[in-house]
Amino acid sequence: MPRQSIFHWQFNICSKSKVRGLSLKVFKTKKEVLKYSRKSAAKGKSIGLVPTMGFLHDGHISLVKMAKKKSDRVIVSIFVNPTQFGDPSDLEKYPRNMEADLAMLKAAKVNAVFAPEIDEVYDKEAQTIVETTKLSRIMMGKIRPGHFRGVSTIVTKLFNICQPDLAFFGEKDYQQLQVIKRMVKDLDMPIKIVGVPTMREKDGLAMSSRNVRLTKANRKAATVLSRSLFEVEKICANQNMTTTKLDKIIRQIISKEPKAEIKGVDIKDAESLGTVKGIVKQPVVAMLAVQFGDIMLIDQRVFTPKIAL
Numbered sequence: 001m002p003r004q005s006i007f008h009w010q011f012n013i014c015s016k017s018k019v020r021g022l023s024l025k026v027f028k029t030k031k032e033v034l035k036y037s038r039k040s041a042a043k044g045k046s047i048g049l050v051p052t053m054g055f056l057h058d059g060h061i062s063l064v065k066m067a068k069k070k071s072d073r074v075i076v077s078i079f080v081n082p083t084q085f086g087d088p089s090d091l092e093k094y095p096r097n098m099e100a101d102l103a104m105l106k107a108a109k110v111n112a113v114f115a116p117e118i119d120e121v122y123d124k125e126a127q128t129i130v131e132t133t134k135l136s137r138i139m140m141g142k143i144r145p146g147h148f149r150g151v152s153t154i155v156t157k158l159f160n161i162c163q164p165d166l167a168f169f170g171e172k173d174y175q176q177l178q179v180i181k182r183m184v185k186d187l188d189m190p191i192k193i194v195g196v197p198t199m200r201e202k203d204g205l206a207m208s209s210r211n212v213r214l215t216k217a218n219r220k221a222a223t224v225l226s227r228s229l230f231e232v233e234k235i236c237a238n239q240n241m242t243t244t245k246l247d248k249i250i251r252q253i254i255s256k257e258p259k260a261e262i263k264g265v266d267i268k269d270a271e272s273l274g275t276v277k278g279i280v281k282q283p284v285v286a287m288l289a290v291q292f293g294d295i296m297l298i299d300q301r302v303f304t305p306k307i308a309l
C-alpha cells in the first residue's frame, strides 16, 4: 500500500472509533473501552491487556502475540504516561507515531486500542497514588525517583478502565514486571500477570522505543549491555560466584566502552529482587541501566548459577 493511502486509512481510524470494514477499534475515552470490555465479559470472552507507550516495535508485538494466544480479545493501550517521567525533556522527546502503531496493531490483528489523551486519563484534582514501598526504591527507583509510583498508578488505572483478565508485560523492564506482580497480589486485583521474554536485535541490543534516538556511534556502543549480560551468564554457569564478583565483571566489561556511562548495575534474587548473600545458589537477575549521550537504556538477564544446575 502506498504510504499516502496508509496514512489515509490510519487517519480514518484515528478520527472515528470504529471504521466500517476494519476490525480494529480505536477508543479514545474510558467510557468506550469499559463498555467494550464489559460487553466482551458478558459474552464470556476473556480480555488480555497489553499496556504500552507506543512507538511500537517487535518487542511489543511479541507481547501482543502472547496475549492473543492466552486471551479471547486483546486490547493494547497506547499512552505516554507523564507521571512516570522525572525529566520533562525526556517526556517531550519520547518518540511517538500513532499512525505506524495502528498499522502494526491492525496487522497483528488486535481487537481494540485504547489511546486516550492525558486529560481523559488524569483528573486535574487527582491525589491518589499507588506505590509498592520496597520494590520501587531499589535500582531504577533510585535512578528515577517516583518512576514506579507513576507506573503502578497508571497500570492500576488501566486495569480499572479496561477490566482485563490477563495483562502482559515485558521482562525487559524486569523490575516493573515484579512491581506489577507485587501490586496485583497485595491489592487482590483479579488479573493474571504474564511476563514475556525480551526481544533483541540481531546484534543483541534489547529492542526499545528509545533506540531510534541513539546516534550511530552510540547505537553500536550500546551492544555492550547484552554482551556483558551474556558474559556473566556464561561465567555463572561454570563457576561458583558471588553477586559482588558478578557485579564487578559487568562493570569492567561496560567500562571498556568509552561511550557508556553506568547508571546502575544490580544483581538480585530473580523472584523477590532481594539481596543475595554469599555464593549464588538460586536464579538471579542482573539489571543494568547505562547512559549513552542523553539516552538511558536498560537491559536484564535472568540466569541460574552452576551450583543450582
Ligand code: AMP
Binding pocket: 051, 052, 053, 054, 058, 059, 060, 062, 063, 168, 169, 170, 171, 172, 173, 196, 197, 198, 199, 200, 206, 207, 208, 209
Ligand atoms: P513501553 O512502550 O516501553 O512502555 O513498553 C510496553 C511493554 O512492552 C512493557 O511491558 C515492556 O516491558 C515491553 N517491552 C518493551 N521492549 C520490549 C522488548 N524488547 N521485548 C519484550 N517486551 C518489551
